[in-house]
Amino acid sequence: MTDSTGRGSRGKRERLVAAAGDLLHRQGVLAATLAQVAEAAGVPVGNVYYYFKTKDDLVRAVIDARTGQVHEMLGALQARRSPAARLKALIHQWVEMRDLIARYGCPFGTLASELDRRDDGLDREAAKPIAAILDWAEEQFRELGRRDARDLAVHLFAGVQGAALLTNAFRDPDIVTSQVRHLERWIDSLS
Amino acid sequence: MTDSTGRGSRGKRERLVAAAGDLLHRQGVLAATLAQVAEAAGVPVGNVYYYFKTKDDLVRAVIDARTGQVHEMLGALQARRSPAARLKALIHQWVEMRDLIARYGCPFGTLASELDRRDDGLDREAAKPIAAILDWAEEQFRELGRRDARDLAVHLFAGVQGAALLTNAFRDPDIVTSQVRHLERWIDSLS
DNA sequence: GTCTATAAGATGATAGAC
DNA sequence: GTCTATCATCTTATAGAC
Known part of the structure; x- marks a missing residue:
C-alpha cells in the first residue's frame, strides 16, 4: 500500500508511533529515548526525524x-x-x-x-x-x-x-x- | 553549630535536600538536574558529590x-x-x-x-x-x-x-x- | 573540608550522501 | 524519499587544587 508521501512511509510512521506508545508507557516519556523507539520500530536512529520534526511531535502522535x-x-x-x-x-x-x-x-x-x-x-x-x-x-x-x-x-x-x-x-x-x-x-x- | 563531619557541612546538606525536594516535585525527578539543585541551594555544582555519592543518593534523601x-x-x-x-x-x-x-x-x-x-x-x-x-x-x-x-x-x-x-x-x-x-x-x- | 576544572557518556537534532 | 555520519549540548561524575 502506498500513500501520497511515498512508498511505505505510512507503515513506518505507524510502527514508530506504536513502538513509542509502548516505550513511553513502560519507561516514562522523559526516560524513553528516540534511539530506543527507533530500535523497537526497526527504523534507523537518525531517521526518526524524517517522520517527526522533534521528540515532542512524536509524543503528540502517541x-x-x-x-x-x-x-x-x-x-x-x-x-x-x-x-x-x-x-x-x-x-x-x-x-x-x-x-x-x-x-x-x-x-x-x-x-x-x-x-x-x-x-x-x-x-x-x-x-x-x-x-x-x-x-x-x-x-x-x-x-x-x-x-x-x-x-x-x-x-x-x-x-x-x-x-x-x-x-x-x-x-x-x-x-x-x-x-x-x-x-x-x-x-x-x-x- | 558543628558536627562530626566538619564545620557547616550539615547546614549545606540540609539546604541541598530542601532545594532538591522542591525541585524534584516541581520539575519531576528525572527532569531536575543537579546543577539546578546546586544553584537553588547556593552550593557549587560539582560539590554536590561531596554530600551525595550519586543523584540517586540525593533522591533517597528527599x-x-x-x-x-x-x-x-x-x-x-x-x-x-x-x-x-x-x-x-x-x-x-x-x-x-x-x-x-x-x-x-x-x-x-x-x-x-x-x-x-x-x-x-x-x-x-x-x-x-x-x-x-x-x-x-x-x-x-x-x-x-x-x-x-x-x-x-x-x-x-x-x-x-x-x-x-x-x-x-x-x-x-x-x-x-x-x-x-x-x-x-x-x-x-x-x- | 571545600571547591574548580574537566572528563566521559548520552541525547536530541542536523547536514548531506545515496 | 531514505538513511548514515556527525554535531552541539547537556548531565552525571571524578580528579585534584586550595
Missing part, C-alpha cells in the same frame, strides 16, 4: 493514538443496555488492565501525570484521554437522571485513577480489583 | 525527608478526639494543598508514580510516604470497629490520590475540594 484508543473503547461500551451497566463496564476495563497497571501504571493516567509540569500545550494534550472518559461518564450519570452528573463522574473516575496509582506503587493488582468492586456497588446504590 | 514530613503530619492529627475526626482531618490536608496539587501534583503521590518503573529499590522507597498514610488510615478505621479496615483505607486514599491526579491534569483545585467533601460525607455515613 497522545493522539491513545485518545483514539479511548474513543474506541467508549464506543464499544455504548452497546450495553443501561447507563449503570455502561459505567460498570467502563471501570471494569481497569480490572482487565490490572497487571499492566501494577507494573507500569494506567496508560492514560500516567501520561497526564508525567506531562503535567509543562505549559507548552503538551500538558493539555496529555489530559485529553482522561477528559474524554470523564465527559462520557458524565453523560451516563445524566442519563441516570442525576443533576450532579459531573461531580459523580469525577468521583467515580478519581476512585479508579487513585486505585491505579496505589496498585502501581505497591505492585498489587488486587487493589484496583477490590476498589472497582467497591465502586460497582456504589453505582448500584444510586439507582 | 524521599526520607518526605516520609518524615508524613509522620509529622500524622502525629499532629492524633490530637483529634475521634477516629472519624482524624480521618476527615487527614483528607482535609489535600484541600489545603489544592493549589500546589493543581500545579505540580500531590508531593507524595507523584513521587511514587515517577519512580515506579525502577526496580533497584528506589521504587519501594518512594512508596513509603503513601504506605505510612495508608497504614495510619487503616488503624483509624480499625478503631471505628471496622473489620474491613484495610479495604476502607485504600478506598479513602485512592479517592484522594485520584482526585489529586485529576486536579493536576485539569489544573482545577475545585476537583480535590469537592471530592474530599464527598469522602467526608462517606466517613460520616460509616458511623
Whole structure:
C-alpha cells in the first residue's frame, strides 16, 4: 500500500508511533529515548526525524493514538443496555488492565501525570484521554437522571485513577480489583 | 553549630535536600538536574558529590525527608478526639494543598508514580510516604470497629490520590475540594 | 573540608550522501 | 524519499587544587 508521501512511509510512521506508545508507557516519556523507539520500530536512529520534526511531535502522535484508543473503547461500551451497566463496564476495563497497571501504571493516567509540569500545550494534550472518559461518564450519570452528573463522574473516575496509582506503587493488582468492586456497588446504590 | 563531619557541612546538606525536594516535585525527578539543585541551594555544582555519592543518593534523601514530613503530619492529627475526626482531618490536608496539587501534583503521590518503573529499590522507597498514610488510615478505621479496615483505607486514599491526579491534569483545585467533601460525607455515613 | 576544572557518556537534532 | 555520519549540548561524575 502506498500513500501520497511515498512508498511505505505510512507503515513506518505507524510502527514508530506504536513502538513509542509502548516505550513511553513502560519507561516514562522523559526516560524513553528516540534511539530506543527507533530500535523497537526497526527504523534507523537518525531517521526518526524524517517522520517527526522533534521528540515532542512524536509524543503528540502517541497522545493522539491513545485518545483514539479511548474513543474506541467508549464506543464499544455504548452497546450495553443501561447507563449503570455502561459505567460498570467502563471501570471494569481497569480490572482487565490490572497487571499492566501494577507494573507500569494506567496508560492514560500516567501520561497526564508525567506531562503535567509543562505549559507548552503538551500538558493539555496529555489530559485529553482522561477528559474524554470523564465527559462520557458524565453523560451516563445524566442519563441516570442525576443533576450532579459531573461531580459523580469525577468521583467515580478519581476512585479508579487513585486505585491505579496505589496498585502501581505497591505492585498489587488486587487493589484496583477490590476498589472497582467497591465502586460497582456504589453505582448500584444510586439507582 | 558543628558536627562530626566538619564545620557547616550539615547546614549545606540540609539546604541541598530542601532545594532538591522542591525541585524534584516541581520539575519531576528525572527532569531536575543537579546543577539546578546546586544553584537553588547556593552550593557549587560539582560539590554536590561531596554530600551525595550519586543523584540517586540525593533522591533517597528527599524521599526520607518526605516520609518524615508524613509522620509529622500524622502525629499532629492524633490530637483529634475521634477516629472519624482524624480521618476527615487527614483528607482535609489535600484541600489545603489544592493549589500546589493543581500545579505540580500531590508531593507524595507523584513521587511514587515517577519512580515506579525502577526496580533497584528506589521504587519501594518512594512508596513509603503513601504506605505510612495508608497504614495510619487503616488503624483509624480499625478503631471505628471496622473489620474491613484495610479495604476502607485504600478506598479513602485512592479517592484522594485520584482526585489529586485529576486536579493536576485539569489544573482545577475545585476537583480535590469537592471530592474530599464527598469522602467526608462517606466517613460520616460509616458511623 | 571545600571547591574548580574537566572528563566521559548520552541525547536530541542536523547536514548531506545515496 | 531514505538513511548514515556527525554535531552541539547537556548531565552525571571524578580528579585534584586550595
